[in-house]
Every structure is written in C-alpha cells, then in structure tokens.
Amino acid sequence: MKQLDEFDRAILRIVQKDNKTPQRQIAENVHLSAAAVQRRIAAMEGAGVISKNSAILNTYAVGMNITAIVAVNLKDERVDTVDAAKKIFSSSAEVQQCYYVTGGISFMLIIVASDMKAYEEITRRLFAQNDFVANYCSLIALDRVKSSSEVLIP
Template structure:
C-alpha cells in the first residue's frame, strides 16, 4: 500500500466522490451496480476508478481481517520520542517503522511526541521482543510509552467524502 500519493493534480468531481463513497465501504461492489447508483455507464465507472488508481487517489484495494482470527491479541498504541528531530534521524525512523510488518499505522506527529504507532502482536512476549528491537536497542529512540487497547471499538479506513 502506498502511503503518500501524487493526487494533488487530480480534481474529483461529484461522480468520483459518489464512486469513492461506494467502493471504500465495499471495493468488491460490481461496477454495474456502482454505475446504476451514480448514473454512469459501467465503462465510465471503470475508467474513473482506473484514473483514480493511477493518480494515487485510490491507494490500495485490501481485505480487512479480524485480528482475533489470526490470534493477534495485543493492539498497542505507542508514543515514540526520538533522540533528536534532525532530518536524518526522522527519515531513518520513518524507514524503520514503515518496514516493520507488525506496525499497522505510523504517524510522524507534533505535540511533544515524535511518532505515534499502532502495533498488533500475538502476545506480550512478542510485543516485548519488538520493543527491544525497535525502541530499546535503537540509536534513534530516546524513550517510548505504550498504551494497550482493551477493546477494539472501531477500526477502519473510510474517509468522510463531502
């Protein structure tokens, strides 16, 4: 999945927004059904989706999997404080966190914290090993703070499309 995209040159019209509303809730919706819902032909819907994919507006088509189905019991929200905020340090941290499969989301942030990460692991033993590797033994990280989620109340990626 691409995280940043060059979509700035692609302006979205009302048809594009209507298509996006449908496919972000279920990207397996048949194009004929989308076409009927937005009053376009299926071919026009297909062209618009392809154009939005090419422009980076649609970053990925993925399946959302229940973590418990894979015995992933721990969701951790981690605040990471880097040793410094020099560009080289920040870029190295971005690369480190982006390459780690258990890091589901990573945000370079402001407000007294360098990064906020969402991490999913099987158990605390796996999480401890991960924290040693990513944080404790890293030359980039000053300290980190972990919040463990007790329950997943809402998880999603759908954006409000106005």
C-alpha cells in the same frame, strides 16, 4: 491530483466501504454506465486518489490479540534521525500505522502482536535496540471500538 467531481465522490464512497462492489452495481447507484465507472476508477487509481486496494483483517481471527498504541520520542529531530526511524517503523510488519507527529511526541504507532511476549520482543527490536529512540509509552487497547480506513468524502 485529479479534480474530483460528484460522480467520482459517489464512486469513492461506495468503493471504500467495499472495493469488491461490482462496477455495474456502482454504475446503477451513481447513474453512470459501467464503462464510465471503470474509466473513472482507473483514472483515480492512476492519479493516486485510490492508493491501494486491500482487505482489512480481523486481528483476533489471525491470532494478533494485542493492539498497542505507542508514543515514541526520538533523541533529536534531525533529518537523518527522523528518516532512520521512518525506515525502521515502516519496514516492520507489526506496525499497522505510523504517523510522524507534532506536539511533543515524535511518532505515534499502532502495533499488533500475538501476545505480550511477542510485543516485548517487538519493543526491544524497534525501540530499545535503536539509539535514536529516547523513550516510548505503550497504551494497550482493551477493545477495538471502531476500525475503519474510510475517509469522509464531502
């Protein structure tokens, strides 16, 4: 990974809040030239520090009214079982986030759906129809208090 200096960190603080910030504006804020900012951003993208540029959507505005936080337990933790679960969960468009975790649970998922009927169909497809899933527990979000992809940059 690229070693980050204070300029890189300052640039990252800005672009993760709004990656459409003009590079000349970033340059003014971090006291570099626009060309230097452009080179640094390109280098951080090339090194994988910036892994993706995307838009965060308001799920309600696009008709995805249900957000579920789901704890999934696998029948076993063998490599082939875990890899099969990772493949299925990561390929599902409704799974917004997927974490392979420790602490008595195998995976934690964030899933969005248009309504409870759609959510039931998702759970059948992802959990009930897969032999590697022992059980799962859904928590339905009542309110999205905070939604962010920002990483605290020291």
